[in-house]
Amino acid sequence: MNRRSALRKRLQHTERELRAARLELKQTRDNYQNMVEEVKDYAILLMDIDGNILNWNKGAEKIKGYTASEIIGKNFRLFYTARDRASLVPEQLLHSAVKDGRVQHEGWRVRKDGALFWSNVTITAIHNRDGQVTGFLKITHDLTDKRLAEENSRLYTEKLEIKNSELEQFTYIASHDLQEPLRSISSLAEMISEQYHGKLDETADTYLHFILQSVNRMSQLIKGLLDYSRLGKAKLDPQVDCNVIMETVLADLQSAIKDSNAIINVKQLPVLSAYPMELKLLFQNLISNAIKFRKKDQQLYVNISACLTDDGWIFQFQDNGIGIDQRFSDKIFEIFQRLHSKSAYEGTGIGLAHCKKIVAMHNGRIWVDSIPGEGSKFYFIISV
Ligand code: ADP
Numbered sequence: 001m002n003r004r005s006a007l008r009k010r011l012q013h014t015e016r017e018l019r020a021a022r023l024e025l026k027q028t029r030d031n032y033q034n035m036v037e038e039v040k041d042y043a044i045l046l047m048d049i050d051g052n053i054l055n056w057n058k059g060a061e062k063i064k065g066y067t068a069s070e071i072i073g074k075n076f077r078l079f080y081t082a083r084d085r086a087s088l089v090p091e092q093l094l095h096s097a098v099k100d101g102r103v104q105h106e107g108w109r110v111r112k113d114g115a116l117f118w119s120n121v122t123i124t125a126i127h128n129r130d131g132q133v134t135g136f137l138k139i140t141h142d143l144t145d146k147r148l149a150e151e152n153s154r155l156y157t158e159k160l161e162i163k164n165s166e167l168e169q170f171t172y173i174a175s176h177d178l179q180e181p182l183r184s185i186s187s188l189a190e191m192i193s194e195q196y197h198g199k200l201d202e203t204a205d206t207y208l209h210f211i212l213q214s215v216n217r218m219s220q221l222i223k224g225l226l227d228y229s230r231l232g233k234a235k236l237d238p239q240v241d242c243n244v245i246m247e248t249v250l251a252d253l254q255s256a257i258k259d260s261n262a263i264i265n266v267k268q269l270p271v272l273s274a275y276p277m278e279l280k281l282l283f284q285n286l287i288s289n290a291i292k293f294r295k296k297d298q299q300l301y302v303n304i305s306a307c308l309t310d311d312g313w314i315f316q317f318q319d320n321g322i323g324i325d326q327r328f329s330d331k332i333f334e335i336f337q338r339l340h341s342k343s344a345y346e347g348t349g350i351g352l353a354h355c356k357k358i359v360a361m362h363n364g365r366i367w368v369d370s371i372p373g374e375g376s377k378f379y380f381i382i383s384v
Contacts (some may be wrong), residue, residue, distance in 0.1 A: 044059060275361060351359065
């Protein structure tokens with residue numbers, strides 16, 4: 001074989017390799033093009049430097065409603081609302097993409113049929129080898145459903161908050177106004193019982209006694225309601241030392257602790273962001289309950305501790321009192337719900353409802369683990 005024919009053979013071989021490489025490149029490009037065209041959840045399109053549309057995929061057709069033949073060659077400003085176009089939002093987006101390489105934007109866009117959809121758009125500048133911007137890649141995601149769900153949930157929360165504050169106001173006014181006539185009944189009954197003492201028969205005296213007792217109880221219930229509606233009016237304090245609050249509570253409950261001979265062990269408590277007055281009431285209610293629902297024939301121990309978890313501080317108030325049947329573990333946190341008659345244990349059934357509301361104010365929750373006859377463990381979380 002002479003040199004010439006060897007050279008020709010090499011040339012033919014190189015040409016074959018080149019053809020194969022071109023074919024592979026075309027296939028890769030076609031695959032890529034097909035892949036982009038097939039994507040249905042995102043509108044992926046190329047635009048020239050002025051924002052004129054160069055290609056269209058299925059996602060774009062689904063989201064914006066135009067077919068490729070209707071839209072290719074048109075300007076992307078078409079997708080913006082009249083208001084956005086008047087304030088030059090599309091131009092500003094292209095400008096930012098040129099300046100920063102990429103820009104993101106969320107807002108209402110217009111479909112072919114005029115309907116609006118909420119879109120999240122990313123526009124990325126495409127550069128040539130000299131670093132000049134030659135066009136843009138625009139990716140749009142339709143977030144209308146998410147946006148509407150968020151909007152609905154926001155409106156629902158707003159409505160709930162309004163209803164809640166109306167209800168609190170109503171409770172406050174009702175309980176405040178109820179106290180006045182009750183005071184009159186109470187003082188009139190007292191006057192009758194003093195001024196007519198001995199002049200009425202025994203049955204009348206007994207009835208009067210019951211009237212005064214009932215008035216007294218109703219007054220306690222109304223006071224509980226008033227306190228309940230007043231909760232949460234205070235300000236959040238970023239640095240509340242729970243140890244200091246606990247000391248005050250124990251000092252306030254000193255005589256009850258002494259009378260019941262209770263032993264109260266308190267471990268180191270945290271400093272956290274909280275409503276101090278409400279936190280004091282929470283501690284106070286749980287300790288008073290432990291004292292009230294103790295076993296009369298056994299030394300009462302109350303152990304109080306707190307530990308930090310992923311959800312926030314979990315507090316534990318443990319006692320060895322009479323315990324609670326687990327069937328009632330939710331019921332006891334409802335307002336005016338009690339498990340005993342008032343002759344067995346004094347109370348209004350509002351203490352734990354207070355606790356629940358206070359813990360909710362701290363974005364937490366409260367629950368109880370208990371074995372009847374063995375004691376109860378009250379837990380609550382204060383989110384931090
Ligand atoms: P009250 O103490 O006025 O009855 P609460 O709302 O504080 O109202 O408590 C509701 C009920 O939960 C109580 O009546 C009692 O049956 C039960 N309870 C609360 N704390 C304890 C406790 N530490 N041990 C046993 N039972 C308890």
